[in-house]
Amino acid sequence: MCIGFPGTVITVDEAGATVDQEGRVRRASTLLIPDIAPGDHVFVAAGTIVERLDPAEAELIRATLLEAIALEQAEAEATAAGNGGPA
Structure with missing residues (x-):
């Protein structure tokens, strides 16, 4: 499964765009x-920009995905420790 993630366009050229996604360029x-232009907020899935986002929408998606990742990591750690994870 591929999960997309928002980012900010840094540069654009004839071959595509360079996008900063949480410090990963x-x-x-x-x-x-x-x-697409530098400074645009975009949603990238499978290496392709699939949508331009307004800044508030990009931040909401980013925060929601980071929260989901943190919950998944906490559950995996709890399971590995034998606690069964959150109910």
Whole structure:
């Protein structure tokens, strides 16, 4: 399964865009959303920019995904410790 994540466009060229996703700088295709500009907030899935986001929407998605990741990690740690994880 592939989970997308929001990011901010750093640069754009004919080959795609460079996107900062929580400090991880990655290349992404602009094939689906070709009119991307530096500073745009975007949603990247499977290496492709699939949506342009407004800043508030990008922050909400980012915060929600980070919370879900933290909960998953806590559950995995509890299970590994023999506690069975959250109910």
